[in-house]
Amino acid sequence: MNINLTLFAQMITFAVFVGFCMKYVWPPIVNALAERKAKIAEGLAAAERGHQEKALGEQRALETMKEAKSKAAEIIAQAQKRASDIVEEAKGDARTEGERLVAAARAEIEQETNRAREELRGRMTQLAIAAAEKILQQEIDAKAHQSTIDAFAKQL
Amino acid sequence: MAATEETLTSSQYIQHHLTNLTFGWLPKDAALELEHGEHAAEHLSWGLKFAANADEAAAMGFWALNVDTVFFSVVLGMLALWFFRSVAERVTAGVPGAAQNFAEWVIDFVEENVRGSFNGKNPMVAPLALTIFAWVFLMNLMDLVPVDLIPYLFTQLFATLGADPHHVYLKVVPTTDPNATFAMALVVFFLVLYYSVKMKGVGGFLGELTLQPFGKWGLPANLVLEGISLISKPISLALRLFGNMYAGEMIFILIALLYGGSLVLNLTGGVLQFVWAVFHILIITLQAFIFMVLTIVYLDMAHQEHH
Numbered sequence: 259m260n261i262n263l264t265l266f267a268q269m270i271t272f273a274v275f276v277g278f279c280m281k282y283v284w285p286p287i288v289n290a291l292a293e294r295k296a297k298i299a300e301g302l303a304a305a306e307r308g309h310q311e312k313a314l315g316e317q318r319a320l321e322t323m324k325e326a327k328s329k330a331a332e333i334i335a336q337a338q339k340r341a342s343d344i345v346e347e348a349k350g351d352a353r354t355e356g357e358r359l360v361a362a363a364r365a366e367i368e369q370e371t372n373r374a375r376e377e378l379r380g381r382m383t384q385l386a387i388a389a390a391e392k393i394l395q396q397e398i399d400a401k402a403h404q405s406t407i408d409a410f411a412k413q414l
Numbered sequence: 415m416a417a418t419e420e421t422l423t424s425s426q427y428i429q430h431h432l433t434n435l436t437f438g439w440l441p442k443d444a445a446l447e448l449e450h451g452e453h454a455a456e457h458l459s460w461g462l463k464f465a466a467n468a469d470e471a472a473a474m475g476f477w478a479l480n481v482d483t484v485f486f487s488v489v490l491g492m493l494a495l496w497f498f499r500s501v502a503e504r505v506t507a508g509v510p511g512a513a514q515n516f517a518e519w520v521i522d523f524v525e526e527n528v529r530g531s532f533n534g535k536n537p538m539v540a541p542l543a544l545t546i547f548a549w550v551f552l553m554n555l556m557d558l559v560p561v562d563l564i565p566y567l568f569t570q571l572f573a574t575l576g577a578d579p580h581h582v583y584l585k586v587v588p589t590t591d592p593n594a595t596f597a598m599a600l601v602v603f604f605l606v607l608y609y610s611v612k613m614k615g616v617g618g619f620l621g622e623l624t625l626q627p628f629g630k631w632g633l634p635a636n637l638v639l640e641g642i643s644l645i646s647k648p649i650s651l652a653l654r655l656f657g658n659m660y661a662g663e664m665i666f667i668l669i670a671l672l673y674g675g676s677l678v679l680n681l682t683g684g685v686l687q688f689v690w691a692v693f694h695i696l697i698i699t700l701q702a703f704i705f706m707v708l709t710i711v712y713l714d715m716a717h718q719e720h721h
């Protein structure tokens with residue numbers, strides 16, 4: 259219970275302990291705590307960023323999908339238009355071709371008819387002449403009636 | 415205790431527990447004077463030695479060392495610092511282990527108190543607070559070791575070496591020695607003085623002592639008031655801790671006196687000791703905490719320009 263040299267011994271001991279604690283104990287542990295705090299804050303920020311990026315990505319995906327859909331619709335519309343155009347064109351072509359064929363056929367028919375008519379006319383003439391010859395052989399001279407016969411023949 | 419100390423009276427038993435193991439120079443005339451007292455020895459012993467009783471320890475005067483106080487406080491302080499240092503060496507910002515978790519818990523607690531009470535900037539305050547808290551707590555914790563255990567083993571050890579067990583003293587709780595508490599309080603006091611002068615200058619510090627609270631015309635009254643409040647800081651700091659631990663130790667000793675009697679007394683002593691030990695857990699923690707917080711507050715006041 260006496261105040262003695264112990265007082266100084268204890269003061270020196272205390273000062274040494276505080277110095278040791280201040281130099282070798284406190285800074286590393288407190289630094290580690292601060293570092294962990296920073297790490298956690300960083301992690302939380304990264305998670306937040308991830309969330310935002312995810313939302314952004316979802317939105318972007320939605321937009322892309324919408325765009326693709328509209329593009330597809332556009333392409334389909336274009337294709338339909340093109341198809342109907344082609345059909346129309348084909349129809350037109352077919353019609354003109356038909357008309358052309360019909361016209362050609364008609365011309366040919368007319369040609370044939372004309373030819374037949376010429377032939378017939380020739381034959382008719384021969385027949386009429388032959389008939390008239392036969393008749394006239396009996397009655398009249400062919401040369402005298404030739405103009406009359408020709409006039410008939412031209413009426414055919 | 416019955417075997418070795420049955421010849422002791424109660425007051426001798428208490429006295430025995432309250433005497434430090436003191437090593438120092440005993441002058442020959444003091445030894446001669448004590449020879450005529452009740453502690454008469456067969457042959458006169460004087461010079462550099464362990465005090466054989468409380469009177470001899472007192473007669474050694476200032477140049478004596480309480481070996482038990484120094485030994486236990488140094489061992490306990492080194493234990494605390496070794497623990498924290500071993501954590502600091504393997505400290506990681508990743509997932510902490512059990513030891514690091516505990517150290518971080520303590521350090522967080524100390525840092526929170528420093529941040530709450532200390533407004534200045536000083537990298538020394540927090541480590542100082544941690545050292546005080548850990549060291550005072552461990553020294554106080556020695557109070558929970560049964561009062562006779564370590565002294566008994568110690569006297570037995572010395573008895574085998576041929577010493578008289580009745581004259582071998584040992585106090586295991588360093589904070590029941592005013593030397594230990596005053597040493598810490600004085601270091602804190604010197605730090606308060608140092609930082610007061612450093613922050614406010616000599617003039618500012620003297621002004622604080624002499625110009626408040628009554629202005630310059632009340633200078634003597636100011637000096638008395640402020641001087642008392644300044645001096646009372648280390649004294650109250652030291653005496654609060656010492657008084658609490660000394661009283662607690664004394665109660666443990668008084669309870670220990672109940673042992674060795676009838677069965678009822680033994681049982682009563684056991685129950686009382688348990689109850690007091692549980693209550694004492696609160697006291698030892700609280701005293702360590704109070705010492706730490708007051709140190710922080712005093713240093714904060716030293717750092718503030720106006721208080």
